[in-house]
Amino acid sequence: MREEQVGDELGARLKEYEGCPAAVAGTGKDPVNAPMIRHWCEALGDTNPAYTGPDAIAPPTMLQTWTMGGLSGHRGRTGAYQELLGLLDAAGCTAVVATDCEQEYLRPLRPGDEVTFDTVIEEVSGRRTTRLGTGYFVTTRTDVRVAGEPVATHRFRILKYAPVPRAPLPRRPRPVVNRDNAGFWRGVAEHRLLIQRCTACGTPRHPWLPGCNACGSPDWDTVEASGEGTVHSYVVLHHPPFPAFDPPYAVGLIELAEGVRMVSNVVGVPYDEVRIGLPVRLEFQRCDEELTVPVFRAVRR
Amino acid sequence: MRAGDRLPPLRIPVTRTLIVAGALASRDFQDVHHDPELARRKGAPDIFMNILTTNGLVGRYVTDHFGPAAVLRKVAIRLGAPNHPGDTMLLTGTVEEVAGDTAVVRVVGANGLGTHVTGTVTVTLPEAGA
Numbered sequence: 044m045r046e047e048q049v050g051d052e053l054g055a056r057l058k059e060y061e062g063c064p065a066a067v068a069g070t071g072k073d074p075v076n077a078p079m080i081r082h083w084c085e086a087l088g089d090t091n092p093a094y095t096g097p098d099a100i101a102p103p104t105m106l107q108t109w110t111m112g113g114l115s116g117h118r119g120r121t122g123a124y125q126e127l128l129g130l131l132d133a134a135g136c137t138a139v140v141a142t143d144c145e146q147e148y149l150r151p152l153r154p155g156d157e158v159t160f161d162t163v164i165e166e167v168s169g170r171r172t173t174r175l176g177t178g179y180f181v182t183t184r185t186d187v188r189v190a191g192e193p194v195a196t197h198r199f200r201i202l203k204y205a206p207v208p209r210a211p212l213p214r215r216p217r218p219v220v221n222r223d224n225a226g227f228w229r230g231v232a233e234h235r236l237l238i239q240r241c242t243a244c245g246t247p248r249h250p251w252l253p254g255c256n257a258c259g260s261p262d263w264d265t266v267e268a269s270g271e272g273t274v275h276s277y278v279v280l281h282h283p284p285f286p287a288f289d290p291p292y293a294v295g296l297i298e299l300a301e302g303v304r305m306v307s308n309v310v311g312v313p314y315d316e317v318r319i320g321l322p323v324r325l326e327f328q329r330c331d332e333e334l335t336v337p338v339f340r341a342v343r344r
Numbered sequence: 345m346r347a348g349d350r351l352p353p354l355r356i357p358v359t360r361t362l363i364v365a366g367a368l369a370s371r372d373f374q375d376v377h378h379d380p381e382l383a384r385r386k387g388a389p390d391i392f393m394n395i396l397t398t399n400g401l402v403g404r405y406v407t408d409h410f411g412p413a414a415v416l417r418k419v420a421i422r423l424g425a426p427n428h429p430g431d432t433m434l435l436t437g438t439v440e441e442v443a444g445d446t447a448v449v450r451v452v453g454a455n456g457l458g459t460h461v462t463g464t465v466t467v468t469l470p471e472a473g474a
Contacts, residue, residue, distance in 0.1 A: 072371075079369070086365035087397065089404040093412040103416040104403035107396055111371035138386040139374065141395035145420040175387055206387035234353060234436060269348070329434060329454035 053134050057167040057179060060127045064163050065183050069119030071109040071158035075101050080154070083108065100151035106195050107144070109158045110185065124164065127181065128203070135205040136178045143182075143200035149193055156189045165198070178204025213286040215330045224251040226265065234327045236268040236337050238301055249303035270325030271300040272339060279314050293317040297339050305337075312341035345447055345469070351409045351437035356401060358393065358455065360429040366397030393427035398461050402451050405435045406465045414467050417446065421463030431455045437465075445469050 073079065080101050084094050094102055101109075112118070131137075152158070168180035185197040220228050227250070230237035240247045243260035254261050275298040281291045295309040295317065309317050310326070323339035330336060356362075367377035372394045375382040383391045402421055407414050427433055433455045441448040446468045453461040 083369040083400065086362070086369035087400045087404055089400065089407075091404070091407050091412050093407075102400060102403060104400045104419055105370070105396075107399075108370045113371045114373050138376075140376075141423065143420075143422050144395050144399050145418070146399070147418045148416055151415075206385070234434075324438075326452060327436065327454065328459060329456060330458065332432075332456045335454070 051170045053130065054167075054169040054179065057127060057130060057181075060123055060164050061167055062163065062165075063123040063127075064121050064161065065124035066117065066119045066160060066162035066185070067121060069110060069117070069160045069162065071160075072111075072113060072115070072118070073109075075109060075152045075154050075156040075158065077154050079108065080105070100153055101156075103148040103151065103195075104146070106146050106148070106152070106187065106197055107199070109152070110160050110187065110197075119160075124162075127164065127167070131179060131181075131203045136203045138176070138178075138206040139201050139203050140175060141199065141201050142180065143198070145198040147196045149195055152189070152194060156194075158187055158189060158194075159191075160185050160187045162186075171202075173202060173204065175202065176204040176207045178202050215287040215334060215336075217334065218336075223253050227251045230265070230267075231327065231335055231337055234335075236270065236299075236325055237265040238268055238299070238303055239263050240266050247301050247303050249299075249305050266301060268325060269300050272297045272323050272325070274298075274309060274317060274319055274321040274323060274339075275304055276319060277309060277317050279317070291315075295323070295339060297323060307336075308338040310338050310340050317341070345439060345442055347439055347442055349439040351405070351439075351449065354405050354408065354435040356433040356435065356453075358427045358429060358431040358433055360391070363391055363393045363397070363427070363429060366400070367394045370394060370396035370400070372396055388426065388428075390428045393460075395421070395423055398423060398427070398453070401433075401435065402453070402461060402463055402465060405437060405451060406449055406467055409437070410467055410469055414469050416465065416467055418466040419463065420465075421451075421461050423461055424459045425455055425457035427455055427460050428457075431457070433460055440464070 083105050162183050162185040165184045166182040180202050182200045187195040238247050238249050239251050241255035241260050242262045242264050244258040246257040275296045277293050277295040279291050279293050284290050291314045293309040293314040296304050298304050322342040324342050326340045327335050328338045364378050377394045380390050433453045435453045437449045437451045439447050440450045449465045451463050
């Protein structure tokens with residue numbers, strides 16, 4: 044995603060809606076109730092006993108359900124919010140996808156609670172181009188109350204965009220799996236990063252090899268990496284683009300806490316903010332049905 | 345419970361039934377969550393899971409692990425690759441911080457296309473602090 048502010052007249056107009064209310068004194072269509080809670084739990088396979096019985100609470104993550112307009116539309120939505128959405132529709136940004144949801148629960152909701160809410164338009168981004176299409180992110184913040192008492196807050200971000208059909212990215216190349224490294228990839232499939240260790244002299248090694256570089260012994264076992272590491276070195280790939288990859292991206296040489304290094308992607312941080320010494324933590328990225336790879340996420344300090 | 349603890353992974357088969365049932369249970373009638381033809385017109389290959397269902401599954405993953413006494417305080421998620429029917433989402437979680445009886449758990453949900461969801465869940469365990 045990248046800002047494209049030049050000539051973004053619509054963006055400037057949309058910005059004027061920041062701070063405007065999107066819903067004033069909205070009311071939930073139904074009080075918090077056991078049947079809707081049960082439907083939710085059945086749909087999601089949630090068997091938590093806290094959501095059933097005489098002392099039941101509503102699943103906290105169900106918060107937004109109580110303020111949804113449903114097929115009969117929203118109650119309490121302001122003209123400002125309708126105008127904002129209308130401007131986007133008129134500009135061809137007719138499709139919506141939700142991208143972020145941040146909820147804070149001050150107390151549980153229980154059957155019988157009647158929810159009221161106020162929503163403000165917190166932020167409208169400039170024009171952004173995403174894989175789905177070009178559009179604008181709209182962030183709202185909703186304060187939810189019961190009998191005037193705050194019970195929760197809910198920040199929600201949608202992308203309203205002009206849809207464009209797109210070809211899927213080709214699949215990531217397959218790793219070469221052989222007798223020497225099959226154990227490594229079996230570990231990755233189980234979300235475990237296994238390091239070879241020489242049972243004769245104790246030296247850890249990576250990548251996997253049939254013998255020890257330190258003493259030559261062919262005998263080894265494995266230790267599971269803790270997942271902690273730092274960026275020992277890195278490069279940023281800009282060009283040429285390689286099928287299945289989306290440059291620019293950072294490729295790091297990661298020094299694991301166990302003392303070995305491995306090449307992997309550094310994620311969770313813009314490519315141009317990767318630095319030598321950056322603390323990272325192991326994560327497993329599922330590329331498709333058949334392939335999972337270890338990657339390293341920057342740890343915020 | 346200590347920082348660095350990992351939660352056992354939870355595998356969620358992303359069925360068409362789960363997507364539609366989750367959308368309707370959350371009163372989300374956007375066509376892209378139940379009508380494949382209209383979803384395709386909007387550039388998606390098929391229907392996809394709505395954010396409320398993902399939010400609920402992330403909450404369920406954490407409360408399944410910590411038990412019914414666990415109280416969710418905050419759930420903050422960001423969506424990436426969509427959950428389409430026929431895929432599988434693997435939820436994994438790591439305890440990032442512990443302060444008294446409250447933990448912050450980082451949750452990642454990976455599917456066949458990449459990372460569907462990343463987020464943090466703040467949860468209080470009344471018995472852990474007692």
